[in-house]
Amino acid sequence: MTGLASSGKNVKDMGAYKFWSTQPVPRLDDKSKIEVEGPIKEINMDLVRKEAYPLSMDGFEWVTMDLTSESELKEVYDLLFGHYVEDDEAMFRFNYSKSFLKWALRSPEWKPEWHRGIRATESRRLVAFISAIPVTLRVREKNLKAAEVNFMVVHKKLRARRLAPLLIKEITRLCYLQGVYQAIYTGGVVLPKPVSTCRYFHRAIEWTKLNEVGFSPLPKNSKPAYQVRKYQLPDHTATKGLRPMEKKDIDAVLSLLKRYLATFDMAPMFTRDEVEHWLLPNSDYDDQVIWSYVVEDPETKKITDYFSFYCLESSVINNEKHNNIRAAYMFYYATETALTPSASRDALKVRLNALVNDALILAKKFKFDVFNALTLMDNSLFLLEQKFGAGDGQLHYYLFNYNANPIAGGVDHKNSIDEEGSGVGVVML
Template sequence: MPDSDNEPQALKEVLEGLALSQRPQRTEGAETGDDAPHAFWDTQPVPHAGEDLTTIDVSQMGPIDPADMDAVRKEPYNLPPSFEWSDVDLGDAAQAKELYTLLHENYVEDGDQMFRFDYSVPFLKWALQPPGSLIEWMVLIKEITRRVNRRGLFQATYTAGVVLPKPVAKCRYWHRSLNPKKLIEFKIAPQISLAEFKHWMLTQTGVIYSYVVEDPVSKELTDMVSFYALPSSILGNDKHKTLCAAYAYYYYHTATPLAQLMNDALVLAKRLDFDVFNALDILQNETFLKELKFGIGDGNLQYYLYNWRAPFVQPRDVGLVLL
């Protein structure tokens, strides 16, 4: 246990360690700047290093590579001997557990080896099985690109904590401690259907939590706030095995001030025994982060568009939360 004089700094270091574990570290080489070469991404239809996205106007927005179904490879990419492609069926309990174990033992870990994401099976089903999802899409980049292209889709969006060619937005995580004692120890937005809204927003215990505010007189729903659960395994700690983190998701407000709505979300998350509440500086989040005593992280989360050229946008213009 650190002494009381060092507790704020110790807490900050723990939270920043958790933030760094959000995404894997780059392994292509030592260079990490915007202009560094990228053996894989320099071959892909994405804006390349050195391209100034701030100068792009509406007339220049659009696909980088035109859609050409005839040019899409019909056969899967080759794998090393003794390996073969296998589609993961999350409806099969054994396969779902197999995927969970793979991620639990090998996925994102921070540089200090303190935390590793612990995606539960229900969370994986929530994240990977929205309406319209296909079992064949749970594979790696080149092969999933080929499979998606075969379905006539040629654009995508993704995020990473590392700098790749070329971010369309850079956002930052902020962290609000809910259990300090344990811790020390809209230019880009989705358009979703009703079915997708139900999938993403209806509460599933241990996965996603959504709350609404009802006007006591009219009985109309005036406000909504949601957050999802993504715990991390705590490595090398005999007392605590899991850090329970809540992540701000989507919200709307017409009657309740946003800071009050998010403060209520913090209270609700605390009642559910979460240890920390994380939020990006997207949407209108900057208006409440400091007021509600969130601490700023030291890394950025880059947003990328695959095969689509668009101007750079500020975090306040980003309305898309990717899991």
């Protein structure tokens, strides 16, 4: 599930990279140390096309999707619902809700032009889509004005016709036109060349349902009742002062998060508006997308900790009993314990385990079936203790037009959790 796995049907055959070898990205075999990290090529604006790339197929045209329109939002939703990322066995497919897409694609300073689609000219049917949102990304000591590219999809009937390279070139052009020359994107497929690779971990909440849909097999020598007991959780959270984040907490969360994210090699530089948008639950949306909690010290009233998770459901394809899995994904978190010079990594481990155990309890309360997390940030300190199991999926992080030395992804060369942790402080949706 999730990234999804890096082999199988969402994967290209490892070949010549006909398209990617023409792009400003490092080569897969490039192992040399980069002395000065920076852009791969300077973009000459005079050479950037002012009009869209011609489509290679007749009967189709480029469109800008207006995601403030409910009907166009629904078209993007429907395309992703039917055609977006599946696991290898085609048992599950991501089902990003309309509320989720509103949240993910209309973040502060979003650009309408960066929601690009392809329609069949006659039927007006939307058959492909790609998007970007602006982000200030810090890679080690440098801040990049970048685009986060996501939600690339091509209708199943139009696959393998080189539409993906066209979508990528078109979104690149549209970014260049706005003076944005770098991008970050993630995927389960291996492309030239990941700057980091994380692994997915899954923590069962409703084990029986996960077993029934084929997500969690019964381990050898175990019994269903044992599995259910293993994943049981208390009814109530345990951390003193834990409460849902409110509007009045924005500045405190911003300060905490900024200082915590500064400890990683690669992280977004959040503004106040971004913290409000990304982290504060918004009742304007039909469905809740994000759950955010703070810990307020009962005495000093200071916010000492923060954590959040978002909801991303997956459709279960062809199962008689269930058609949906409700998954919570670990989002941003931060804790003063990581920032107190005298506190050890052991202290951080204790604190994160307490917080994440509460996150699991809350996720259960809000009817999630599973809680997913990657090996990024300091997740390696809690994954095993909180009974997350390793998934098959890997998530590769890529930078477009930027040369950077590798960033630790929290897994070693055997794909096991690396206690050294990760340098990745970016959570992509």
